[in-house]
Amino acid sequence: MGMEATSLSRILKKMEELGLIERKPNPEDGRGVLIYLTDFGKEKREYSRERVLTFNTVIKEHISEEKLKHFQEVTETINELISNKKIYNQKQTVLK
Numbered sequence: 001m002g003m004e005a006t007s008l009s010r011i012l013k014k015m016e017e018l019g020l021i022e023r024k025p026n027p028e029d030g031r032g033v034l035i036y037l038t039d040f041g042k043e044k045r046e047y048s049r050e051r052v053l054t055f056n057t058v059i060k061e062h063i064s065e066e067k068l069k070h071f072q073e074v075t076e077t078i079n080e081l082i083s084n085k086k087i088y089n090q091k092q093t094v095l096k
Contacts, residue, residue, distance in 0.1 A: 019041070020037065021037055
């Protein structure tokens with residue numbers, strides 16, 4: 001998923017505390033756990049989905065397709081630079 005296991009575990013623990021998910025043992029593999037959305041989690045997923053769709057609609061009404069494409073390209077490049085540790089790493093803060 002592109003994140004550290006400890007970060008994912010912390011997020012899942014918090015989601016479970018909030019009643020958004022529940023964990024159940026994997027019946028096919030005793031070492032694994034299956035994660036399910038609760039009814040409350042499904043409600044919040046739908047709420048979030050609606051908000052994202054509204055956000056996208058408003059953005060598309062105000063920003064041209066060309067500008068959105070350029071924005072996407074720039075954010076992908078920035079994410080690649082960060083993922084490949086070309087911006088931040090252990091030895092230096094910022095590369096010039």
